[in-house]
Amino acid sequence: MKPLQRFGLVVITASALASLAAVKPASLPPETVRTATELRNRIAAGSRAAEWVRDITDLAGPRMPGSPGDRAAVAVTVSMLKAQGFSNVRAEKVVVPVWERGVETGEVLSPVRQSLVLTALGGSIGTPSGGLEGEIVRFASLEELALAGSSVRGKIAFIDRPTARTSDGSGYSSAGDVRGRGPSAAARHGAIGLLIRSIGTDADRFPHTGGMRYEPDVPKIPAAALAAPDAALLTRLLARGPVRVKFTLGCRTLADGESANVIGDIPGRETPKEIVLLGAHLDSWDLGTGALDDAAGCGIVVEAARQISQLPKRPRRTIRVVLFANEEHGLKGGKAYAEAHAAELADHVAAMEADLGQGPPLGFSWNAGRSAEAMLKAIAGLLAPIGADALVEYDVGGADLIYLLPSGIPSLGLSLDATDYFDYHHTANDNYDRIDPKILDQSTAAAATLAYVLAEIPTPLERIPPEKRVLPSWAR
Amino acid sequence: MKPLQRFGLVVITASALASLAAVKPASLPPETVRTATELRNRIAAGSRAAEWVRDITDLAGPRMPGSPGDRAAVAVTVSMLKAQGFSNVRAEKVVVPVWERGVETGEVLSPVRQSLVLTALGGSIGTPSGGLEGEIVRFASLEELALAGSSVRGKIAFIDRPTARTSDGSGYSSAGDVRGRGPSAAARHGAIGLLIRSIGTDADRFPHTGGMRYEPDVPKIPAAALAAPDAALLTRLLARGPVRVKFTLGCRTLADGESANVIGDIPGRETPKEIVLLGAHLDSWDLGTGALDDAAGCGIVVEAARQISQLPKRPRRTIRVVLFANEEHGLKGGKAYAEAHAAELADHVAAMEADLGQGPPLGFSWNAGRSAEAMLKAIAGLLAPIGADALVEYDVGGADLIYLLPSGIPSLGLSLDATDYFDYHHTANDNYDRIDPKILDQSTAAAATLAYVLAEIPTPLERIPPEKRVLPSWAR
Numbered sequence: 001m002k003p004l005q006r007f008g009l010v011v012i013t014a015s016a017l018a019s020l021a022a023v024k025p026a027s028l029p030p031e032t033v034r035t036a037t038e039l040r041n042r043i044a045a046g047s048r049a050a051e052w053v054r055d056i057t058d059l060a061g062p063r064m065p066g067s068p069g070d071r072a073a074v075a076v077t078v079s080m081l082k083a084q085g086f087s088n089v090r091a092e093k094v095v096v097p098v099w100e101r102g103v104e105t106g107e108v109l110s111p112v113r114q115s116l117v118l119t120a121l122g123g124s125i126g127t128p129s130g131g132l133e134g135e136i137v138r139f140a141s142l143e144e145l146a147l148a149g150s151s152v153r154g155k156i157a158f159i160d161r162p163t164a165r166t167s168d169g170s171g172y173s174s175a176g177d178v179r180g181r182g183p184s185a186a187a188r189h190g191a192i193g194l195l196i197r198s199i200g201t202d203a204d205r206f207p208h209t210g211g212m213r214y215e216p217d218v219p220k221i222p223a224a225a226l227a228a229p230d231a232a233l234l235t236r237l238l239a240r241g242p243v244r245v246k247f248t249l250g251c252r253t254l255a256d257g258e259s260a261n262v263i264g265d266i267p268g269r270e271t272p273k274e275i276v277l278l279g280a281h282l283d284s285w286d287l288g289t290g291a292l293d294d295a296a297g298c299g300i301v302v303e304a305a306r307q308i309s310q311l312p313k314r315p316r317r318t319i320r321v322v323l324f325a326n327e328e329h330g331l332k333g334g335k336a337y338a339e340a341h342a343a344e345l346a347d348h349v350a351a352m353e354a355d356l357g358q359g360p361p362l363g364f365s366w367n368a369g370r371s372a373e374a375m376l377k378a379i380a381g382l383l384a385p386i387g388a389d390a391l392v393e394y395d396v397g398g399a400d401l402i403y404l405l406p407s408g409i410p411s412l413g414l415s416l417d418a419t420d421y422f423d424y425h426h427t428a429n430d431n432y433d434r435i436d437p438k439i440l441d442q443s444t445a446a447a448a449t450l451a452y453v454l455a456e457i458p459t460p461l462e463r464i465p466p467e468k469r470v471l472p473s474w475a476r
Numbered sequence: 477m478k479p480l481q482r483f484g485l486v487v488i489t490a491s492a493l494a495s496l497a498a499v500k501p502a503s504l505p506p507e508t509v510r511t512a513t514e515l516r517n518r519i520a521a522g523s524r525a526a527e528w529v530r531d532i533t534d535l536a537g538p539r540m541p542g543s544p545g546d547r548a549a550v551a552v553t554v555s556m557l558k559a560q561g562f563s564n565v566r567a568e569k570v571v572v573p574v575w576e577r578g579v580e581t582g583e584v585l586s587p588v589r590q591s592l593v594l595t596a597l598g599g600s601i602g603t604p605s606g607g608l609e610g611e612i613v614r615f616a617s618l619e620e621l622a623l624a625g626s627s628v629r630g631k632i633a634f635i636d637r638p639t640a641r642t643s644d645g646s647g648y649s650s651a652g653d654v655r656g657r658g659p660s661a662a663a664r665h666g667a668i669g670l671l672i673r674s675i676g677t678d679a680d681r682f683p684h685t686g687g688m689r690y691e692p693d694v695p696k697i698p699a700a701a702l703a704a705p706d707a708a709l710l711t712r713l714l715a716r717g718p719v720r721v722k723f724t725l726g727c728r729t730l731a732d733g734e735s736a737n738v739i740g741d742i743p744g745r746e747t748p749k750e751i752v753l754l755g756a757h758l759d760s761w762d763l764g765t766g767a768l769d770d771a772a773g774c775g776i777v778v779e780a781a782r783q784i785s786q787l788p789k790r791p792r793r794t795i796r797v798v799l800f801a802n803e804e805h806g807l808k809g810g811k812a813y814a815e816a817h818a819a820e821l822a823d824h825v826a827a828m829e830a831d832l833g834q835g836p837p838l839g840f841s842w843n844a845g846r847s848a849e850a851m852l853k854a855i856a857g858l859l860a861p862i863g864a865d866a867l868v869e870y871d872v873g874g875a876d877l878i879y880l881l882p883s884g885i886p887s888l889g890l891s892l893d894a895t896d897y898f899d900y901h902h903t904a905n906d907n908y909d910r911i912d913p914k915i916l917d918q919s920t921a922a923a924a925t926l927a928y929v930l931a932e933i934p935t936p937l938e939r940i941p942p943e944k945r946v947l948p949s950w951a952r
Binding site for chain 1: 530534535536537538544548588589590591593679680681682704705708709712713764765903904905907908909910
């Protein structure tokens with residue numbers, strides 16, 4: 001629990017829950033406990049997880065869907081899985097949207113001239129090639145923008161909402177709407193463009209990109225994120241009077257391209273048709289090399305599965321690693337997997353995703369039938385020695401797993417300490433140097449322990465009840 | 477002493493020194509002690525120092541010598557000093573070298589394609605417009621490069637030397653030669669270009685620029701600094717085999733331009749001809765807005781002098797603020813001041829510079845006649861309550877003061893805690909957001925206390941003895 005205490009959080013541990021709640025941990029077979037404990041300890045003492053992250057980031061680089069780096073990452077990880085002895089290694093085609101960034105410039109024109117560091121939001125239209133110029137109107141939130149009336153008509157909206165630093169990513173979740181819905185919200189009030197303070201927790205001069213979606217019934221306007229210091233500059237200058245800015249975005253959407261979900265199996269010894277899926281996403285934004293988002297998750301799940309494959313006695317069921325295409329830009333990989341494997345989904349007994357950086361691990365989120373709780377508490381107990389025994393009920397274990405929801409597959413998310421994650425997330429500063437192999441080892445140990453037990457226990461977890469299998473509106 | 481203890485440093489405090497060394501603190505007149513103490517406490521409780529930093533960085537922006545921002549900074553600070561009641565406010569012309577940056581790109585060509593974040597060293601020649609391409613040869617230090625033989629002939633030298641994090645800037649001092657002397661050292665071995673790991677303590681994807689000097693007897697080659705993660709990438713790729721890179725620098729030196737030293741006085745009540753000079757430099761590099769380097773120093777000295785001007789009884793001697801032109805690019809401002817004021821230098825009783833960020837203050841360095849030590853210990857005693865009582869003997873109080881050395885003017889440097897300073901120094905990340913007004917207030921309190929006492933004590937400090945007035949070779 002050290003990482004949690006370090007940040008002063010109040011977390012209900014599995015043991016505290018057990019004493020409070022009616023549900024007691026299930027009892028696991030002694031051999032399962034022994035093997036899981038040895039597996040956890042071995043990985044926590046040192047693993048190759050960081051090596052896989054390094055290979056993805058160094059050999060493929062940035063991995064925007066459909067880009068050369070994305071294709072390189074598919075080749076690199078197919079080779080990696082084959083070399084590490086995975087079975088049925090394949091790259092399953094996924095059609096992806098292709099968006100390219102192009103030139104990006106920004107400046108304050110008056111009351112003084114200053115350069116602005118900004119980057120287009122993913123999916124934004126470009127500006128005219130000579131740039132977009134206008135007076136800015138500041139809003140502290142989307143709620144304030146909703147009350148804009150005609151104040152922003154013909155001008156550039158500027159939403160200056162900070163992102164709270166939290167260990168569970170909740171600060172990002174609550175700020176993220178500014179990016180996702182801001183452009184159309186601003187256009188609805190007649191704005192000609194949108195600048196937002198980056199959704200991120202740092203104060204560095206890196207803008208944070210990330211996805212946005214235009215609503216169909218309003219004009220599309222160019223939208224970009226300012227680095228935090230540049231947003232702060234605009235706010236200080238506005239205290240002196242009107243501020244005019246100009247920015248140029250060369251971004252554009254091209255024809256759809258091709259990418260792939262990279263898949264490899266560690267076949268189960270008894271019921272290989274039954275699958276525990278371990279997922280992460282292989283694509284990244286283009287500004288950095290996406291070491292934390294989400295090469296780290298790829299490293300965690302590849303290494304967790306590889307370590308399980310080295311056990312003297314493999315688990316009952318198959319462990320399947322899926323490195324999803326195109327999480328960042330529309331979840332096409334997750335959707336393609338659900339479609340291509342529709343016939344197998346009834347045999348998927350659980351799916352876990354790692355997509356919140358490197359850790360340290362805090363525990364896991366879960367969504368399954370109610371009777372699963374006792375077993376998950378037992379697994380949490382096995383993770384207590386590495387501080388990863390926090391259990392949280394949540395709707396889905398990771399964005400790539402959303403299309404598995406209608407099948408009722410128990411959905412697990414590796415909870416990783418995200419206190420610093422949003423300092424780097426979606427910026428040029430997300431690179432291999434951010435990786436601490438020792439921390440990644442702890443997260444890998446947690447993922448492997450969870451996966452091993454789920455693949456070994458006699459009876460799979462109870463599936464998500466039918467009434468909870470409804471896709472959220474954003475995924476439909 | 478809290479800021480010092482925080483970083484685990486061993487510092488000999490003034491009181492410890494007094495008990496160890498023969499020299500006892502001088503005794504100060506009670507009225508001087510009372511006034512200095514009140515001044516220190518008032519400023520430490522809250523001052524306008526950060527406001528001056530904000531005005532310089534927001535209204536002038538980056539301030540490369542001879543650039544529009546540099547001219548704006550002269551205008552902004554002349555207005556500032558006039559508005560705050562300084563006397564004899566003037567901008568004294570300084571001819572400065574003008575160098576512009578232009579386009580900057582970098583990429584790894586093989587074994588994989590990756591972009592590289594880099595920036596030209598100040599004063600570098602540009603590359604051909606199509607870029608400079610070659611295999612890189614890595615050296616861990618200048619010493620290793622000196623043993624290169626012909627290994628780097630026709631190739632691009634890559635010096636990958638880290639900068640140690642220290643509170644006193646010593647890590648920077650010892651690494652700085654890689655930047656200053658690296659280009660000609662590499663050219664001497666036949667290199668066609670130089671890439672260095674940025675001289676800086678961060679692991680962020682910001683390259684650090686800074687001055688360099690070509691030696692006259694070897695070819696000039698283009699020289700750039702890589703962001704730390706990009707240097708680390710090259711080193712990792714070299715472990716896989718040969719690495720080819722390409723970089724483009726559009727930088728060039730233009731005809732000399734014009735800047736100015738900005739000067740304002742707080743006239744002394746008894747001997748106004750005698751001057752205590754408080755200096756900082758107004759210019760900055762171009763990537764950020766130079767809030768820490770050195771708008772912070774400007775804010776400290778302007779506010780220290782302004783606070784002294786508000787005392788019911790001004791000190792005996794004149795306090796003169798000098799915001800020097802062109803520290804970064806050849807010390808032309810310091811030289812111009814020494815030349816223009818040659819006739820007055822005998823009446824300069826002390827000169828202090830603030831050029832190491834914002835603080836907190838640790839004490840001050842000094843260079844003066846031996847008998848000055850007792851008085852400086854007495855002043856250090858006044859700074860102990862704000863943790864700024866460390867005294868260090870050093871050659872000069874700041875780079876801008878170097879040309880005052882031949883006149884023997886006692887030279888003082890405000891010692892500021894530089895533990896984090898070289899994370900931001902000379903990068904795009906050195907902006908107003910880095911400023912903590914409360915910390916800046918402490919540093920201003922230290923500077924004002926020191927300046928006040930030196931301007932008030934009956935007898936000035938003993939001057940630097942003639943044998944120690946020799947300019948170092950780099951300043952000749």
